[in-house]
Amino acid sequence: MKHIEAVIFDWAGTTVDYGCFAPLKGFIDAFASKGVKITPAEARGPMGVLKIDHIRALAAIPHIKAELEQNLGHAVTDDDINELYNVFESTLLENLVAYSTVNPYVTETVDALRSQGICIGSTSAYTRAMMDRITSHVAKQGYVPDCCVCADEVSRGRPYPYMMWKNMSELDIADPRHVVKVGDTVSDIREGVSADAWTVGVVMGSSELGLNEDEVREISSEELLALKKKTFERFCEAGADYVIDDMRELPGIIGQINDQLREMEPHKLLTPGPLTTRRSVKLAQLADHCTWDDSYKKLTVGIMNDITKICADTDEYATVLLQGSGSYAVEAMIQTFCRDDEKLLIVENGAYGKRMIKQAEMAGKKYTVLSFDMCTAIDPKAVQKKLDEEPDIKTVMLVHSETTSGLINPLKEIAGIAKAAGKTVLVDTMSSFAAYETDLKAFGIDALASSANKCLEGLPVLAFVVATKKLLEGESCSKSLCLDLCDQYRYLYPDGKFRFTSPTTVLLALRRALDLYKLEGGLEARKARYQANHDALTEGMRRLGITSIVPEKWQSYIITTFDLGDISFADMYARLKADGFVIYPGKLTDKNTFRIGTIGDLYPKDYERLCKCLEEYLNSGK
Numbered sequence: 001m002k003h004i005e006a007v008i009f010d011w012a013g014t015t016v017d018y019g020c021f022a023p024l025k026g027f028i029d030a031f032a033s034k035g036v037k038i039t040p041a042e043a044r045g046p047m048g049v050l051k052i053d054h055i056r057a058l059a060a061i062p063h064i065k066a067e068l069e070q071n072l073g074h075a076v077t078d079d080d081i082n083e084l085y086n087v088f089e090s091t092l093l094e095n096l097v098a099y100s101t102v103n104p105y106v107t108e109t110v111d112a113l114r115s116q117g118i119c120i121g122s123t124s125a126y127t128r129a130m131m132d133r134i135t136s137h138v139a140k141q142g143y144v145p146d147c148c149v150c151a152d153e154v155s156r157g158r159p160y161p162y163m164m165w166k167n168m169s170e171l172d173i174a175d176p177r178h179v180v181k182v183g184d185t186v187s188d189i190r191e192g193v194s195a196d197a198w199t200v201g202v203v204m205g206s207s208e209l210g211l212n213e214d215e216v217r218e219i220s221s222e223e224l225l226a227l228k229k230k231t232f233e234r235f236c237e238a239g240a241d242y243v244i245d246d247m248r249e250l251p252g253i254i255g256q257i258n259d260q261l262r263e264m265e266p267h268k269l270l271t272p273g274p275l276t277t278r279r280s281v282k283l284a285q286l287a288d289h290c291t292w293d294d295s296y297k298k299l300t301v302g303i304m305n306d307i308t309k310i311c312a313d314t315d316e317y318a319t320v321l322l323q324g325s326g327s328y329a330v331e332a333m334i335q336t337f338c339r340d341d342e343k344l345l346i347v348e349n350g351a352y353g354k355r356m357i358k359q360a361e362m363a364g365k366k367y368t369v370l371s372f373d374m375c376t377a378i379d380p381k382a383v384q385k386k387l388d389e390e391p392d393i394k395t396v397m398l399v400h401s402e403t404t405s406g407l408i409n410p411l412k413e414i415a416g417i418a419k420a421a422g423k424t425v426l427v428d429t430m431s432s433f434a435a436y437e438t439d440l441k442a443f444g445i446d447a448l449a450s451s452a453n454k455c456l457e458g459l460p461v462l463a464f465v466v467a468t469k470k471l472l473e474g475e476s477c478s479k480s481l482c483l484d485l486c487d488q489y490r491y492l493y494p495d496g497k498f499r500f501t502s503p504t505t506v507l508l509a510l511r512r513a514l515d516l517y518k519l520e521g522g523l524e525a526r527k528a529r530y531q532a533n534h535d536a537l538t539e540g541m542r543r544l545g546i547t548s549i550v551p552e553k554w555q556s557y558i559i560t561t562f563d564l565g566d567i568s569f570a571d572m573y574a575r576l577k578a579d580g581f582v583i584y585p586g587k588l589t590d591k592n593t594f595r596i597g598t599i600g601d602l603y604p605k606d607y608e609r610l611c612k613c614l615e616e617y618l619n620s621g622k
């Protein structure tokens with residue numbers, strides 16, 4: 001189970017030395033020794049970094065630099081920095097013990113965290129020599145972290161993550177997402193961010209707030225609120241995940257993070273979309289991207305061309321991306337390409353075909369239906385017969401891979417018949433695109449609809465239609481603005497501008513998914529992997545005595561429906577979810593079934609393990 005394993009605290013200003021005053025006097029004294037007056041606010045600016053770097057940063061502030069140079073009579077040298085540092089260090093060492101009181105609520109919070117099995121690490125901008133002055137005083141007050149790394153014990157201090165890494169190594173924690181960094185300065189937060197840990201800024205007692213406990217009591221509540229607000233902003237700007245008033249809030253924050261980690265547990269989704277995706281596909285989303293600049297438009301055009309090339313040539317055909325789930329693209333085809341007064345034939349054998357009927361009905365299109373049983377493939381001869389009987393049919397629509405049952409319809413034959421009869425052919429290839437051949441020209445298809453989150457193994461919610469340019473450049477029949485593919489096409493071509501807000505992060509992920517598709521070896525490789533998944537699944541299920549419903553000759557390698565018998569779906573679902581698998585309920589109306597998808601970033605080994613887990617579950621019930 002994923003959960004927070006360590007909290008790594010900063011020292012001065014966070015767990016000891018309320019307001020972080022010990023170093024402050026050192027910096028002021030150091031510069032005073034060269035006749036330069038610096039303000040407490042200036043002295044605090046770089047707080048949290050290794051102290052010699054802190055001196056360097058102060059000496060680089062323009063007015064301080066100018067005064068120093070004037071008083072020294074030359075440009076500031078390393079020797080001058082070292083002299084400043086020596087004054088700083090001697091003042092600090094004198095002051096350290098006086099400022100080593102443990103801050104309010106620290107020991108109680110540490111106890112509460114430890115009682116949850118959480119380790120306590122620590123990092124400091126102090127050197128080991130400085131730290132050695134205070135640890136025994138702090139220990140007497142009841143605060144002893146399990147690990148302490150000082151800035152001079154790593155090659156670089158904050159904001160570099162090396163002190164965090166040394167803590168993690170000593171505490172034997174491998175995943176930085178199981179670590180929380182708590183600190184009182186901007187450089188603390190940056191250290192946590194660069195380590196990829198969770199970060200929490202503490203406001204009260206912080207160097208950022210810069211007040212001692214008396215000052216906190218004395219200033220007006222308005223003033224305090226304004227200072228706290230500024231501190232909050234500084235932490236957020238540095239990338240803090242959370243900002244708390246004081247340590248009492250920390251256990252609650254850790255509870256929230258644990259909830260989030262639990263939600264982020266990797267599950268193998270054995271569903272027909274959204275699917276299990278590659279890590280780099282998900283990571284591609286970690287960027288805020290605007291929609292109008294050239295690089296984004298280029299990305300859009302590149303994606304559309306790559307999609308088109310999977311099933312057609314880019315001279316005659318084009319892809320139109322459409323914001324929304326797959327059904328939006330199917331409905332957009334109906335809206336855009338079917339005239340109200342011309343008859344549409346919907347050939348259906350499942351829930352997705354039935355959805356088309358509803359979409360045609362609501363769009364006010366004239367339509368007729370040819371239905372088959374959910375476990376029977378569409379018969380091309382019956383389609384031929386229907387077209388012969390009703391010559392006023394102008395358009396034929398069907399679903400290629402009926403995800404309801406897991407059946408694959410003979411698309412090539414049906415489309416061929418319809419095309420030969422001069423009809424417009426529109427196909428829902430939602431769950432077959434990029435895994436089955438869907439060659440538009442060879443098959444005689446005018447337009448197909450699919451989405452990013454099926455066999456392309458991208459993320460939801462982004463759909464697309466690949467159609468002949470003749471249709472896209474022709475007159476639109478759409479009575480919906482959002483679903484008008486011709487209008488969308490006019491914006492997207494030639495330079496990739498989305499009509500309305502585009503799903504930027506999903507598009508970035510789709511770019512990565514398409515690259516992976518090519519890398520894997522395209523259609524043939526994906527076909528082979530899904531087929532191998534399907535074979536491993538059916539073989540394992542056969543051994544468990546669980547039978548599939550759809551006759552083998554019509555069974556796809558996309559998703560498979562199994563007979564549940566008297567097994568409880570809810571029980572089985574919960575048990576398999578605990579094992580890291582998410583299965584899918586059945587959708588057949590007349591039988592107790594469940595479905596297992598074999599698409600996504602999944603491999604035969606996953607199905608072998610699934611069947612083993614299922615076997616254990618079945619045995620445990622007997």
Ligand SMILES: *Cc1c(COP(=O)(O)O)cnc(C)c1O
Binds near residue numbers: 401402
């Ligand atoms: C997934 C799917 C759809 C689209 O469903 P949405 O929930 O709108 O994404 C349509 N048809 C088939 C065959 C599908 O598998």
